[in-house]
Amino acid sequence: MSLRHELERLLGKFGQDSQILEDSVLIGCSEQQEAWFALDLGLNSSSSINASLQKAEMETALQGSFIKLTKALFELNVKDASLLSTAQALLRWHDTHQFCSRSGQPTKKNVSGSKRVCPSNNIIYYPQVAPVVITLVSDGTRCLLVRQSSFPKGMYSALAGFCDIGESLEETVRREIAEEVGLEVDRLHYSASQHWPFPNSTLMIACHATVKPGQTELQVNLKELEAAAWFSRDEVATVLRRNNLSNQQQSGAIPFWLPPKLAIAHQLIKEWVEKPTCSPLPA
Ligand SMILES: NC(=O)c1ccc[n+]([C@@H]2O[C@H](COP(=O)([O-])OP(=O)(O)OC[C@H]3O[C@@H](n4cnc5c(N)ncnc54)[C@H](O)[C@@H]3O)[C@@H](O)[C@H]2O)c1
Numbered sequence: 378m379s380l381r382h383e384l385e386r387l388l389g390k391f392g393q394d395s396q397i398l399e400d401s402v403l404i405g406c407s408e409q410q411e412a413w414f415a416l417d418l419g420l421n422s423s424s425s426i427n428a429s430l431q432k433a434e435m436e437t438a439l440q441g442s443f444i445k446l447t448k449a450l451f452e453l454n455v456k457d458a459s460l461l462s463t464a465q466a467l468l469r470w471h472d473t474h475q476f477c478s479r480s481g482q483p484t485k486k487n488v489s490g491s492k493r494v495c496p497s498n499n500i501i502y503y504p505q506v507a508p509v510v511i512t513l514v515s516d517g518t519r520c521l522l523v524r525q526s527s528f529p530k531g532m533y534s535a536l537a538g539f540c541d542i543g544e545s546l547e548e549t550v551r552r553e554i555a556e557e558v559g560l561e562v563d564r565l566h567y568s569a570s571q572h573w574p575f576p577n578s579t580l581m582i583a584c585h586a587t588v589k590p591g592q593t594e595l596q597v598n599l600k601e602l603e604a605a606a607w608f609s610r611d612e613v614a615t616v617l618r619r620n621n622l623s624n625q626q627q628s629g630a631i632p633f634w635l636p637p638k639l640a641i642a643h644q645l646i647k648e649w650v651e652k653p654t655c656s657p658l659p660a
Pocket residue numbers: 507509511534535536537538539553573575576579581601636640641642643
């Protein structure tokens with residue numbers, strides 16, 4: 378039986394029309410060049426008993442279980458997490474771009490899902506990605522970690538912010554740091570980037586910034602942050618080591634914890650602990 382037939386059989390079993398396969402989007406391919414598509418079965422779109430029944434039946438038939446995306450991303454390897462994050466971001470974009478904003482007519486997805494077109498005026502819509510800078514600020518000996526009220530309890534991270542229209546990355550870093558903690562950036566170094574599917578599709582651009590020693594007094598913007606504080610390299614290194622241990626391996630209470638390995642914020646913090654500076658980017 379071909380894979381398509383097998384999928385149609387499964388969809389039929391769960392009361393779904395096989396037409397739904399047309400909504401699938403291309404997210405990558407295997408080393409053997411087999412195309413990988415993702416499909417949203419819409420189990421979350423309905424709170425009906427029917428949907429939850431299907432969910433349980435599907436778990437049995439597919440010998441798997443549905444878990445929250447945020448949890449799954451941190452349990453998978455980097456490659457699978459990246460596929461899942463692409464799938465989620467692309468499927469959500471299609472779901473929220475069903476109509477042309479000029480004509481109001483339904484838009485049509487191309488086969489791979491890389492764009493949607495309005496048949497009445499040929500306007501092409503491409504999936505959107507919002508650039509976000511995430512910066513680990515240091516004063517040379519300490520680094521600045523911050524907490525938003527939306528973060529999981531006890532988690533501290535690097536400072537992040539969306540790029541405004543018309544800004545360069547360097548301008549965004551300077552503005553966000555000034556707005557959120559009242560500091561002035563002295564030097565700036567690019568580190569790495571990562572696609573992040575929350576709240577919508579973002580490209581996280583990670584940087585290290587330094588402020589002048591002696592100009593380190595924080596003015597925390599409490600509308601944006603719940604807390605911000607300077608931490609020594611030793612303190613951060615200790616928390617980073619404990620972060621990688623399972624709950625059973627933990628001994629004693631930890632003062633705070635850091636984003637998991639997969640998050641680019643974790644990579645930034647690890648880089649700072651291990652090596653204070655990276656390749657320079659003119660600020
Ligand atoms: N991967 C990581 O390690 C990591 C760590 C921290 C934050 N983040 C992500 O960085 C993103 C930005 O951080 P932040 O929340 O501090 O940003 P921020 O400081 O710019 O503040 C968020 C606010 O910006 C506004 N905003 C402007 N443009 C927006 C857009 N395109 N989409 C949504 N809101 C927009 C909204 O009012 C929103 O409430 C968050 O969505 C978060 O998921 C990722």
